[in-house]
Amino acid sequence: MLALFLLLVIVAIVLGIVGVVVKGLLYLLIIGIVVFLGALLLGALRIRRRPGKSQAR
Numbered sequence: 001m002l003a004l005f006l007l008l009v010i011v012a013i014v015l016g017i018v019g020v021v022v023k024g025l026l027y028l029l030i031i032g033i034v035v036f037l038g039a040l041l042l043g044a045l046r047i048r049r050r051p052g053k054s055q056a057r
Contacts, residue, residue, distance in 0.1 A: 013036075015029070
C-alpha cells in the first residue's frame with residue numbers, strides 16, 4: 001500500500017513537471033494535481049483506518 005502511495009506521488013510530480021515545461025500541455029499539470037490529491041486522500045484513509053492499532057513489524 002505504501003508503494004502505491006509513493007508511485008502515485010512520483011507520477012504526479014512527473015506529470016506536473018512535464019505539464020509546466022512543455023507549453024500547451026497544461027492538462028498534464030491538472031492531471032498531476034488530481035493524482036497528487038488522490039494520493040494524499042489514499043494516505044489519509046490509510047492512516048485513519050487504523051487509529052488505535054499499533055503496527056507490529
